[in-house]
Amino acid sequence: xxxxxxxxxxxxxxxxxxxxxxxxxxxxxxxxxxxxxxxxxxxxxxxxxxxxxxxxxxxxxxxxxxxxxxxxxxxxxxxxxxxxxxxxxxxxxxxxxxxxxxxxxxxxxxxxxxxxxxxxxxxxxxxxxxxxxxxxxxxxxxxxxxxxxxxxxxxxxxxxxxxxxxxxxxxxxxxxxxxxxxxxxxxxxxxxxxxxxxxxxxxxxxxxxxxxxxxxxxxxxxxxxxxxxxxxxxxxxxxxxxxxxxxxxxxxxxxxxxxxxxxxxxxxxxxxxxxxxxxxxxxxxxxxxxxxxxxxxxxxxxxxxxxxxxxxxxxxxxxxxxxxxxxxxxxxxxxxxxxxx
Amino acid sequence: xxxxxxxxxxxxxxxxxxxxxxxxxxxxxxxxxxxxxxxxxxxxxxxxxxxxxxxxxxxxxxxxxxxxxxxxxxxxxxxxxxxxxxxxxxxxxxxxxxxxxxxxxxxxxxxxxxxxxxxxxxxxxxxxxxxxxxxxxxxxxxxxxxxxxxxxxxxxxxxxxxxxxxxxxxxxxxxxxxxxxxxxxxxxxxxxxxxxxxxxxxxxxxxxxxxxxxxxxxxxxxxxxxxxxxxxxxxxxxxxxxxxxxxxxxxxxxxxxxxxxxxxxxxxxxxxxxxxxxxxxxxxxxxxxxxxxxxxxxxxxxxxxxxxxxxxxxxxxxxxxxxxxxxxxxxxxxxxxxxxxxxxxxxxxxx
Numbered sequence: 001x002x003x004x005x006x007x008x009x010x011x012x013x014x015x016x017x018x019x020x021x022x023x024x025x026x027x028x029x030x031x032x033x034x035x036x037x038x039x040x041x042x043x044x045x046x047x048x049x050x051x052x053x054x055x056x057x058x059x060x061x062x063x064x065x066x067x068x069x070x071x072x073x074x075x076x077x078x079x080x081x082x083x084x085x086x087x088x089x090x091x092x093x094x095x096x097x098x099x100x101x102x103x104x105x106x107x108x109x110x111x112x113x114x115x116x117x118x119x120x121x122x123x124x125x126x127x128x129x130x131x132x133x134x135x136x137x138x139x140x141x142x143x144x145x146x147x148x149x150x151x152x153x154x155x156x157x158x159x160x161x162x163x164x165x166x167x168x169x170x171x172x173x174x175x176x177x178x179x180x181x182x183x184x185x186x187x188x189x190x191x192x193x194x195x196x197x198x199x200x201x202x203x204x205x206x207x208x209x210x211x212x213x214x215x216x217x218x219x220x221x222x223x224x225x226x227x228x229x230x231x232x233x234x235x236x237x238x239x240x241x242x243x244x245x246x247x248x249x250x251x252x253x254x255x256x257x258x259x260x261x262x263x264x265x266x267x268x269x270x271x272x273x274x275x276x277x278x279x280x281x282x283x284x285x286x287x288x289x290x291x292x293x294x295x296x297x298x299x300x301x302x303x304x305x306x307x308x309x310x311x312x313x314x315x316x317x318x319x320x321x322x323x324x325x326x327x328x329x330x331x332x333x334x335x336x337x338x339x340x341x
Numbered sequence: 342x343x344x345x346x347x348x349x350x351x352x353x354x355x356x357x358x359x360x361x362x363x364x365x366x367x368x369x370x371x372x373x374x375x376x377x378x379x380x381x382x383x384x385x386x387x388x389x390x391x392x393x394x395x396x397x398x399x400x401x402x403x404x405x406x407x408x409x410x411x412x413x414x415x416x417x418x419x420x421x422x423x424x425x426x427x428x429x430x431x432x433x434x435x436x437x438x439x440x441x442x443x444x445x446x447x448x449x450x451x452x453x454x455x456x457x458x459x460x461x462x463x464x465x466x467x468x469x470x471x472x473x474x475x476x477x478x479x480x481x482x483x484x485x486x487x488x489x490x491x492x493x494x495x496x497x498x499x500x501x502x503x504x505x506x507x508x509x510x511x512x513x514x515x516x517x518x519x520x521x522x523x524x525x526x527x528x529x530x531x532x533x534x535x536x537x538x539x540x541x542x543x544x545x546x547x548x549x550x551x552x553x554x555x556x557x558x559x560x561x562x563x564x565x566x567x568x569x570x571x572x573x574x575x576x577x578x579x580x581x582x583x584x585x586x587x588x589x590x591x592x593x594x595x596x597x598x599x600x601x602x603x604x605x606x607x608x609x610x611x612x613x614x615x616x617x618x619x620x621x622x623x624x625x626x627x628x629x630x631x632x633x634x635x636x637x638x639x640x641x642x643x644x645x646x647x648x649x650x651x652x653x654x655x656x657x658x659x660x661x662x663x664x665x666x667x668x669x670x671x672x673x674x675x676x677x678x679x680x681x682x683x684x685x686x687x688x689x690x691x692x
Contacts, residue, residue, distance in 0.1 A: 123417075124417045124418070232458055233453045233454075233455060233458045233459045234458060234459055234460055234461045234462075236409070236414060236451075236453065237451070237453060237459050237460070237522070237525065238461070238472070239414055239445065240412060240414065240445055240446065240450055240451045240526075241445065241446045241450070241472055241473040241476045241477075241525060241528075242442045242443060242444075242445040242446035242447060242473075242476040242477045242529075243442065243472070243476050244438055244439060244442050245438055251461075251464075251472075252461045252464070255463050255464075256461065256462065256463055259463070329463075330463060331462075331463055331465075331509040331511075332462060332463075332509070332511055335509060335511075335512065
């Protein structure tokens with residue numbers, strides 16, 4: 001299967017290269033001198049020149065670009081202009097919160113997309129179908145931060161059933177002993193069920209706000225695919241063999257309908273993992289999105305620039321993984337790739 | 342099979358021979374909002390074992406809906422209104438999905454028109470044949486089912502059957518896929534096989550090969566076949582009996598000889614005139630049946646062919662009263678004809 005794999009990997013490398021160029025150019029095009037920002041408003045010209053030399057600003061553009069990407073891929077992402085901490089440690093601190101929210105929201109999104117798409121396509125349920133499509137249209141058209149605020153107003157302020165915008169656990173709670181950095185998992189490992197429940201409740205609203213538009217997208221895609229596939233003659237043939245309705249649906253309609261959904265699911269996961277600035281901001285979620293927001297406010301470009309490139313790389317890698325997965329599970333792609341290799 | 346095919350009067354005459362399939366008053370509708378499409382209207386017929394019945398008619402005359410109704414595979418918004426389907430002596434029209442599952446594949450099976458979409462693109466050919474075997478025999482061992490699948494592929498003349506089991510449908514040509522569809526259909530040696538335009542999507546050479554294969558296999562297995570087609574040439578080669586379907590009804594049922602020599606129903610006659618015939622080249626352009634098939638959601642009163650009928654277009658009775666079925670006999674054999682003028686027209690031929 002060399003052909004497809006090589007093509008996809010080369011394509012992904014090209015995309016990452018493009019992203020580095022773009023990030024580099026944007027960085028150079030920004031007004032202001034980074035060295036001046038680092039030294040501060042009272043810096044002497046000598047101090048500024050020293051910093052310029054230190055971070056390589058006096059070198060040629062090509063050399064600067066090379067320095068920039070080699071540092072990036074070595075994990076040497078520079079230092080925050082604001083407090084001098086290394087960018088990698090700052091992002092590392094915030095990453096678990098973003099990952100936990102992303103995975104939880106992704107699981108919710110996929111579970112409800114699949115369950116509801118099956119519900120309205122396996123048998124004709126006109127009323128349920130109309131409701132699901134209604135939710136999907138609303139969810140697709142409403143901005144996530146607005147959904148987030150709405151959810152907070154309803155379930156926190158009015159109904160008092162879920163915690164407000166207070167981060168991952170609330171202000172007084174102590175995090176569980178660190179194993180995976182994911183509070184829900186760590187609290188279960190430590191047997192702290194109270195902490196698990198608290199972190200679960202704190203995850204719920206941001207996860208819904210983050211996932212709603214993706215859910216709307218995937219449920220519509222899956223519904224349309226399932227409806228189309230269940231009308232295919234091979235489903236009738238399968239039933240004609242004596243398979244029961246559900247068996248024919250499970251063995252033949254589901255795999256065929258899920259294949260095109262895989263790409264969408266990959267895109268969604270990549271998007272979630274890159275962190276949502278708005279959602280994290282609304283819920284005071286201490287993730288990468290919040291870090292970037294703070295960095296933008298403070299003009300801390302070392303962080304912003306790393307974040308942009310990092311999310312681009314992550315997005316490309318997730319898509320590469322999906323493409324490769326295709327080559328494994330779809331015989332049409334797999335066999336075509338054997339033939340061309 | 343040379344006895345002139347189905348004798349439409351057999352059941353009425355109390356023939357004692359065991360029937361493979363007996364359909365009584367089968368009706369199916371498709372409900373789309375306020376529109377109710379009457380796809381199959383009160384169809385009855387009998388088939389003896391090994392008999393081959395051709396069902397012919399224009400597109401939209403309800404042929405495929407009839408096939409799915411017999412198999413109990415009508416999906417919403419379609420609904421079988423009523424009627425009996427007696428298969429190997431057992432009424433299957435009121436069975437549950439589970440009970441029907443045990444009947445489908447083993448007693449009755451089907452082949453569809455388009456071999457490109459009749460096989461699941463992401464499953465191997467082998468697994469799809471094996472599935473036809475295991476669906477009705479949960480205890481068979483995997484290896485045994487696979488050997489049986491390879492035997493079936495050999496039976497439908499696929500070379501290197503053993504290794505080609507692991508191929509996917511896109512690696513097979515259209516003709517080969519239709520052979521696989523046949524292998525699946527005969528896997529459990531059913532007594533009735535419904536073939537819904539099995540060769541329409543194939544090119545002419547492949548068509549005759551697939552038809553010859555089907556002919557050989559149903560002969561060997563003693564399978565009764567319902568062949569749905571709009572190709573009258575195939576009917577004359579392959580079938581013993583013909584049912585002409587129009588607007589959801591069988592308007593004429595008879596042996597093949599009768600239809601080709603003395604079609605009694607004006608529609609059958611018109612249909613036959615539309616078949617290209619080198620001997621009639623001199624008669625000028627090929628005639629077409631004027632008008633369009635009726636809207637099955639808004640059927641006219643009386644005979645549904647009346648608005649297009651060269652005989653009854655101007656006759657009030659044809660537009661007012663639905664014709665009952667007339668049993669007529671002429672030199673080419675007996676026929677059941679739904680036309681007010683059946684007896685007159687049949688007598689005219691004999692005289």
